[in-house]
Amino acid sequence: MRMNDVVSVRLQDLRSAAIEMSRSADSLRLAAERIHAEVGGLAAQVDPSGSSAFAMLAHSGRLDTLIESVAGLAAQLSRAADDLESAGRWHGPPLGILWDRLGGGARISVRPPEMPAAAPAYTLGSYISHANRPLYDQLLADQADLAERRAQIAEAEAARTAALDERAALLNRLVAYGTPEAAALNDPRVRSLEAAAETAAHDAEQAADQAGILEQRIEGTTQRLLAVTPPDAADPAVIRSLEGGQSESYVLANTRDCVNYVASRVPIPGELAANAHLWDERAAELSRFGIRTSDTPLAGSILVLETDHPYADDRYGHVALVEYVDSAGGVWITDNTHAQPVRFDTLTSETSGDRVKYLYLPWYTKA
Known part of the structure; x- marks a missing residue:
């Protein structure tokens, strides 16, 4: 038997199987209709209240779904036979x-x-x-x-x-x-x-x-x-204890000028409240407070100026509170001599560089 003859026989077998499956689906539909009728009649006699209706409907639905699956498979087999036969007749390019x-x-x-x-x-x-x-x-x-x-x-x-x-x-x-x-x-x-x-x-x-x-x-x-965000070495419990509070009374009683002003506005731990120019160094040493140092101003950050900065005291340095940064990048601060916000660049021409630092207090500084 040639290959084409073998394929033809196989295709015919496939079509026959599809037809037989389709007939089986039709027979199952007729049987299902009789089953539904018989079950419905029995339920009406045994349970006149109709409380078992939902259970019967569920079983009926599953039976109908199964029958339709058989019918669908038969249709797929028939289409597959058609496609295979058409492909066998095609003499053009792949x-x-x-x-x-x-x-x-x-x-x-x-x-x-x-x-x-x-x-x-x-x-x-x-x-x-x-x-x-x-x-x-x-x-x-x-x-x-x-x-x-x-x-x-x-x-x-x-x-x-x-x-x-x-x-x-x-x-x-x-x-x-x-x-x-x-x-x-x-x-x-x-x-x-x-x-x-x-x-x-x-x-x-x-x-x-x-x-x-x-x-x-x-x-x-x-x-x-x-x-x-505090570094890993910080202690979240210590930081939370500072948030929303105020500087200890001994800090306020033992500080003056710019340090006292900042401590009166922001909760400052006593260990940090040293001479102004030392604040960035203290912050680095006091890792549990999670204070970061940056050259970028943020609202609620502390401006720290070294002693040789033109706006700072030549012995103690200077600290100030950054109130906000405007849309143009202007830094507005308050300190012991400026109770109302003033632009930092109106006080000095040196607004950045090694002598200018900003401390980010995780409990106060706004991102």
């Missing part, structure tokens, strides 16, 4: 080559979006002050929103791929059945799948754009919070 010649995915000109890179994983430690809690909550909300956008991208990409795959399979079947190429490409079903793929690609691009914006915001917010 269907994969035909798909490329028909344009493949080329008609779907939308470029799939690039998946945004995963946001860096930052550790914010075990302490967030009340002043920075709203910003931290916004960070968590943005992270949740980003996760949702990533899920939307994945879902849209899956839908796009499914539509393109289905379009390719449909084009191959149409041409294999003898449909001209131009007509196959303009088939309403093909065009509908193209539109579905384009819509999914557009949805993925939109979600990717939104994810990119969120990533930038998350990174910026995280860096802001990290700047005022």
Whole structure:
């Protein structure tokens, strides 16, 4: 027996199996109808109240679902036989080559979006002050929103791929059945799948754009919070004890001028309240307080000037409280000689450099 004859016999066997399965499904439907009728009659006699109706409906539904599954499998077998027979009659180029010649995915000109890179994983430690809690909550909300956008991208990409795959399979079947190429490409079903793929690609691009914006915001917010987050060596319990409180009375009684002013405005631990120019050194030594030193001003940070700074006392240095930083980058401070905020650059031309430091108190400084 030749190979073509063998294939023909196998195809006929497949069709026969599909027909037999379809007949079985029809027989099962008739049997199910009789079963439903008999069970319904018995239930009415045994349980006139109808309390068992829901249980009967559930069993009936499962039986009907099973029958429809058999019928669906029969239809799939029949379609498979048709497709195999059509492929056996095809004498042109391989269907994969035909798909490329028909344009493949080329008609779907939308470029799939690039998946945004995963946001860096930052550790914010075990302490967030009340002043920075709203910003931290916004960070968590943005992270949740980003996760949702990533899920939307994945879902849209899956839908796009499914539509393109289905379009390719449909084009191959149409041409294999003898449909001209131009007509196959303009088939309403093909065009509908193209539109579905384009819509999914557009949805993925939109979600990717939104994810990119969120990533930038998350990174910026995280860096802001990290700047005022205590290092690992800090003691969160000690820091919490300072938040919302005030400097000890002995600190206020034994300090003067700029140090006394800052201590009266901000909870300052006694160990830090030395001569003004020593505050940055003390902060580095007193690791349990989690104070960071920076050259960038933040609201609620402490400005520390060395003794040789032109605005500082040449013996004790100077400290001041940063009230806020305006949108233009102007630093507004208060100190023992300026009860109302004044721009730092109106007091001195040296507003940065080695002689200018800012201390970030995790219990007070705002990110």
